[in-house]
Amino acid sequence: MCENVLEILKILIILAMLLGSVPFLVWMERKGAAYIQDRRGPNRATVLFTRFGGIFHGMADAIKLLSKEEVCPEGSYKPFYFAAPILALFLSLISVAVIPFAEPLKIGGCEFNLQIADLRSGLIYVLAISSFSAHAILYAGWGSNNKYSLIGGLRSSAQLISYEIPMALAAISIFMVAGSFRITDIVLDQGVVPLYWNIVRQPVAFVIFFVALMAESNRLPFDLPEAEAELVAGYHVEYSSMKFAMFFMAEYIHMFIAGLLIATLFLGGWQIPFINAELLKTSSYEIILFVVPLLGALLALLGALSIGSFKKCPTPFGKGDCGPIIAGSLLLIVGVVLIVGGFLAGMLDLPLWVSNVMLFLLQIVVLLIKAIFVCLLFIWIRWTLPRFRYDQMMRLGWRVLLPLGMINLIVTGAVIMYIKY
Amino acid sequence: MQHTMIFEDNKMYLNIGPSHPAMHGCFRVLVELDGERISKAVPEIGYLHRCFEKEAESHRWDGILPYTDRLNYVSPLMNNVGYCMAVERLMNLEIPERANWIRMLICEVSRICDHLVCLGANLVDVGALTNYWYLFNERELFVDWIEALCGARLTSSYTRIGGLSRDIPSGTPEILKKCLKGTSKALNQVEKIIKRNRIFTDRTVGVGVITEDDAISYGFTGPCLRAAGCDYDVRKVDGYYHYDDVNWDIPVGESGDTFDRIFVRFEEIRQSSRIIEQILERIPEGPIAMDRGNISLPPKHDVYGSIEGMIRHFKIVMEGISPPPGEVYSCTEAANGELGFYIVSDGSDRPYRIKVRPPCFSIYQAYPKMIEGHTVADAIAIMGSLNIIAGELDR
Numbered sequence: 001m002c003e004n005v006l007e008i009l010k011i012l013i014i015l016a017m018l019l020g021s022v023p024f025l026v027w028m029e030r031k032g033a034a035y036i037q038d039r040r041g042p043n044r045a046t047v048l049f050t051r052f053g054g055i056f057h058g059m060a061d062a063i064k065l066l067s068k069e070e071v072c073p074e075g076s077y078k079p080f081y082f083a084a085p086i087l088a089l090f091l092s093l094i095s096v097a098v099i100p101f102a103e104p105l106k107i108g109g110c111e112f113n114l115q116i117a118d119l120r121s122g123l124i125y126v127l128a129i130s131s132f133s134a135h136a137i138l139y140a141g142w143g144s145n146n147k148y149s150l151i152g153g154l155r156s157s158a159q160l161i162s163y164e165i166p167m168a169l170a171a172i173s174i175f176m177v178a179g180s181f182r183i184t185d186i187v188l189d190q191g192v193v194p195l196y197w198n199i200v201r202q203p204v205a206f207v208i209f210f211v212a213l214m215a216e217s218n219r220l221p222f223d224l225p226e227a228e229a230e231l232v233a234g235y236h237v238e239y240s241s242m243k244f245a246m247f248f249m250a251e252y253i254h255m256f257i258a259g260l261l262i263a264t265l266f267l268g269g270w271q272i273p274f275i276n277a278e279l280l281k282t283s284s285y286e287i288i289l290f291v292v293p294l295l296g297a298l299l300a301l302l303g304a305l306s307i308g309s310f311k312k313c314p315t316p317f318g319k320g321d322c323g324p325i326i327a328g329s330l331l332l333i334v335g336v337v338l339i340v341g342g343f344l345a346g347m348l349d350l351p352l353w354v355s356n357v358m359l360f361l362l363q364i365v366v367l368l369i370k371a372i373f374v375c376l377l378f379i380w381i382r383w384t385l386p387r388f389r390y391d392q393m394m395r396l397g398w399r400v401l402l403p404l405g406m407i408n409l410i411v412t413g414a415v416i417m418y419i420k421y
Numbered sequence: 422m423q424h425t426m427i428f429e430d431n432k433m434y435l436n437i438g439p440s441h442p443a444m445h446g447c448f449r450v451l452v453e454l455d456g457e458r459i460s461k462a463v464p465e466i467g468y469l470h471r472c473f474e475k476e477a478e479s480h481r482w483d484g485i486l487p488y489t490d491r492l493n494y495v496s497p498l499m500n501n502v503g504y505c506m507a508v509e510r511l512m513n514l515e516i517p518e519r520a521n522w523i524r525m526l527i528c529e530v531s532r533i534c535d536h537l538v539c540l541g542a543n544l545v546d547v548g549a550l551t552n553y554w555y556l557f558n559e560r561e562l563f564v565d566w567i568e569a570l571c572g573a574r575l576t577s578s579y580t581r582i583g584g585l586s587r588d589i590p591s592g593t594p595e596i597l598k599k600c601l602k603g604t605s606k607a608l609n610q611v612e613k614i615i616k617r618n619r620i621f622t623d624r625t626v627g628v629g630v631i632t633e634d635d636a637i638s639y640g641f642t643g644p645c646l647r648a649a650g651c652d653y654d655v656r657k658v659d660g661y662y663h664y665d666d667v668n669w670d671i672p673v674g675e676s677g678d679t680f681d682r683i684f685v686r687f688e689e690i691r692q693s694s695r696i697i698e699q700i701l702e703r704i705p706e707g708p709i710a711m712d713r714g715n716i717s718l719p720p721k722h723d724v725y726g727s728i729e730g731m732i733r734h735f736k737i738v739m740e741g742i743s744p745p746p747g748e749v750y751s752c753t754e755a756a757n758g759e760l761g762f763y764i765v766s767d768g769s770d771r772p773y774r775i776k777v778r779p780p781c782f783s784i785y786q787a788y789p790k791m792i793e794g795h796t797v798a799d800a801i802a803i804m805g806s807l808n809i810i811a812g813e814l815d816r
Contacts, residue, residue: 037554147435151457151797220548221620230798232442384614386621387548389798390457 006112014116018096018253023058025252025375030057032379052323065248068241073145076238080143085239085246088136092250092257095129098122099260100184102270102363103277107353114364115184122183123171126261127164130216134160136250137218137235144238152234155224155390159215162397163222167212169405170205173412174265177201187269194273199266204408206266208401213262215397217254220382224390255378256371263370270363280359288345288355296338303331431455435797439468443546443801446811450789450800457796462789469811477775481741482508483582485772490576492760492779492813495538496531498567499755500813501580506661507751507762508582512744514716519707520584521662526700527570527579528753529693530597533604534563535756535808536644536686536693543683543805544615547624547798552611559604566596582742583717584710594701601694608687616684625680629791629803632677640783643758645807648685649677655754667699682806716742741770757781757808779813 027042031053034041042054050056072081100115119125134157141153175181177198178189190197199206215222226234236247263269271277280287306328345354388396438449447468453461473492477485489504490497502524509516516524541556564574569590571579579586590596615621631641636649646653652671656664672688674681710717714733723730746768752761758780765774784807791807792800 033551037551038558039554147433150433151435155457220550223548224798230443230801383551385549386544386615386618386624387798388620389624389796391796392620392623 003110006110010112010114011116013114014096014101015093018093018256019249021256022249022252023055023062025256026058026061027053027055028372028375029252029379029382030054032376033383036380036383050323050326052327062245065241065245070243071238071240073238075145077143077145080139081238082143082243084136084140084143084235085243085250087139088133088250089246089253091129091133091136092253095126096257096260098125098183099257099264100187100270101367102360105356105360107356112360114360118182118184120182122181123175123186123265124181127168127171130167131160131164133216133254140235140239140247144235146238148231148233148237149235152224152226152231152237156218156235158390159218159222159224159393159397162394163212163215163401166208166397166401166405167216169402169409170202170209170212171265173202173205173405173409174198176409176412176416183264183269187264187271190268190271192268192271192274192276194268197266197268202266202408202412204404205412206262208405208408209265210262211396211401213258214378214381215393217258217378218251219255219378221385221388222393223387224393255375258378259371259374260367262374263367267370267374270367272362272366277359277363280362281355287358288342290342292342292345293339296335296340296342298335299331299338300335303328303333303335306331432460437797437800439465443804445542445805445809446814448804448809448811448814450792452792452797452800454797457798459792459795459797459800462792462800464785464789466785467815469815471816473816474775474777477772479771481770482744482772483742485775486580486582487576487578490578492777492816493535493755493757493781493810494575494812495810496535496756497575497577498527498531498579499535499753500760501577502528503751503753503755503760504762505580505582506753507749507764508742508744510751511747511749511764511766512582512716512742514583514711514713516584516711517708518705520709522700522704523585523589523709524580525662525664525667526589526597526697526704527567529696529700530563530567532693532756533690533697534560534567536690537563537604539756539805539808540611540683540686543802543808544611546801546805547621549615549621552614555607555611559600559607562596562600562603566590566593566600569596581710581717583713584708586710588709597697597701601697604690605694608690612687622680624798624802625683625806626678627676628679628795628799629682629806630676630678631787631791635787636677639787641758641787642783643754643756643780644685644689645677645682645784646758647671648674648681650675655752655759659752661753663703664696666703667696669693669696679802679806743768743770752778755780757810757813758784760813777813777816779816781807781809781814785809785814 031041033039042057043051045051045054045056045060047056047059072078097116098119100113100118102114104111104113106112117125137156137160138153141149141151141156144150174186178186180186180189186198194200218224218226224231224234226236231237236244239247272280306324308328433454435452435454436449437452438444439447444450449465449468451463451465452459471491473488476488480488486501486504489500492500506524537556537560541553541560544550544552544556567577568574571577571586631639631645631649633646633650636646637651641649642653642655650673652673654671655661657671669692672685672692674685715737718724718737719730719733724734725731744766746766748763748765750761750763752759754760759778760780761778763774763776763778764772767773788804788807788809791803795803
């Protein structure tokens with residue numbers, strides 16, 4: 001019984017996390033782009049005198065897109081036209097299923113594994129789904145009855161197919177190192193020391209995988225399917241309102257999953273760098289007594305500083321921003337609770353599951369931080385590099401990445417043979 | 422299921438423009454695509470035709486000036502200078518020294534603005550979006566100065582026949598020196614980002630090549646001709662105003678491709694900065710407009726304070742300027758190349774005929790030839806590097 005409930009619960013949790021990541025990533029992209037471009041970025045949307053650095057722009061955008069007029073171009077092929085955005089969002093959402101967010105949590109008789117499906121074919125599933133996502137763009141391109149869309153769709157399908165192969169080659173070298181297709185095994189194989197993570201053991205595979213993922217998620221050096229200057233908006237030029245929003249969400253979810261994948265395959269997954277999970281479990285008493293109050297004190301200090309900065313706002317209740325005071329007081333409260341709770345818990349005897357839950361949450365946070373770091377890399381690259389031309393992108397895929405992947409595969413095989421025998 | 426796409430011999434016909442993000446202005450190019458390659462291109466012009474030349478025939482000589490702002494709307498001050506210079510040559514006028522120097526100054530400032538816009542837009546066309554802000558932030562400071570100069574950011578109408586409408590704002594040397602410093606920093610930054618970037622060089626080197634002979638026979642002028650290797654510059658050849666008295670070089674490209682066109686513009690901004698620095702040191706004091714009763718308006722205190730001034734003001738406002746009958750062709754080096762005005766006067770207060778020779782018009786002739794055989798993405802990059810401005814192309 002408890003398994004069934006937990007199954008449904010974790011699917012809901014992961015879906016909510018993914019969908020919730022979209023406004024955050026959009027905000028991050030806009031702010032990142034703005035700071036790269038010497039601008040301020042979004043900072044106008046205000047809710048109850050609070051701006052929080054423009055994070056409400058995502059909400060405003062959602063409302064705008066929901067309330068826009070639904071336009072369907074004349075002569076479009078309706079089944080494809082309407083299926084495309086649904087398919088795009090669906091395919092980008094389901095590829096998260098095999099990613100483990102943390103070590104399985106054991107409480108009493110229940111085991112809670114924050115991974116929707118621990119498939120033995122793990123990574124192959126991701127490759128399969130990502131190659132399927134070309135269909136969404138192709139349908140959109142064909143169904144829209146627009147030549148720009150059509151060119152975008154064609155470019156996209158060619159791009160996805162040609163970058164699928166180097167990506168698979170990079171994945172195979174990971175399989176060879178880990179000796180398994182299961183993503184959990186790949187994560188555990190890397191261990192907690194960053195020196196043994198796959199980014200160090202397989203740097204070439206990392207580069208290939210990173211570039212291929214960037215191409216798969218249609219981001220700037222590879223954004224030919226929607227090349228703004230050439231194809232206006234490429235495959236989604238005819239899409240408006242929520243249909244466009246679905247493509248948009250799919251793109252950002254794609255990016256987030258790319259970050260999660262790279263974090264999982266190359267950056268040690270949910271493992272906390274340098275700190276062994278077993279060590280954390282056995283020394284949970286000290287951690288609760290010392291680390292938690294310290295963390296609380298840090299948060300409280302941050303909160304106090306944030307509240308202090310509020311005084312500098314020129315017009316507090318006119319056009320001012322109450323973000324600092326709200327965030328600051330929240331941080332202060334959490335900090336105080338942590339200090340008090342840490343000392344109280346240290347004095348009392350805690351059941352074992354508390355430290356397990358703490359570890360579980362910590363692992364999720366570590367994975368998310370790694371994924372967001374990768375997303376920041378994506379954003380940085382997007383706003384720095386120019387766009388490839390179609391044939392040049394093909395050349396990079398087939399003439400550079402593919403041979404490189406093959407050589408990497410052979411070298412990896414030779415090294416493994418040498419070590420083993 | 423009704424599909425309007427027609428495929429013959431696997432060719433697709435695509436309308437790029439007239440409303441398209443990369444068509445700076447309003448152009449339409451009908452291209453025949455073989456896959457991604459353009460096998461044939463037919464440009465269509467006239468979407469921004471505003472009858473400048475016909476309109477000019479029914480306006481008085483000084484009333485035409487505001488229309489020239491709209492020719493190349495990225496650097497309107499240069500069009501003002503070009504037109505006024507043509508009329509002054511028609512009338513054989515010698516404008517005061519200070520006006521000469523200020524006209525040179527505003528020309529070089531607008532050249533920098535124009536090139537910054539062109540480079541920013543061209544880099545956006547090849548996907549390097551961020552550089553746009555680095556360049557436009559600096560342009561913004563120049564435009565702020567232009568606003569202080571004439572009260573408008575775009576529709577300047579600053580020069581007058583026989584001089585200038587007003588003097589340069591106080592503190593100009595400091596402001597412009599600060600702008601130039603910022604510009605040189607921005608140029609270095611952008612150059613660092615793109616010059617050795619493999620994606621960028623792949624996109625631009627060898628793309629849209631035009632040889633020197635072809636460029637000359639198409640009538641190229643300006644940066645596009647210089648990128649092809651010809652060191653023709655009206656400022657050196659004609660030596661109008663004091664361009665002979667200041668030290669500057671003509672940047673010349675080698676292969677006439679998009680890369681060269683972009684970096685010739687980079688270098689021209691640096692040369693213009695050099696010119697501006699020298700102008701700021703050598704600009705003399707003195708009147709900014711001729712003191713001739715039938716040409717320029719008297720100072721306001723004369724108009725309100727003396728009967729002669731009042732009458733002079735009245736005569737010019739009511740009757741306007743009447744150049745002697747005759748014709749003249751006068752050209753200046755505008756940001757895109759040779760901007761010529763061919764003017765015929767019949768001695769009345771309105772021109773008999775004005776023909777503008779915009780640099781873009783000749784350059785755009787070569788555009789279909791240049792993009793044939795290239796991909797759509799290249800066509801966009803070439804379009805940006807030619808810096809076709811619809812306002813002066815269609816007039």
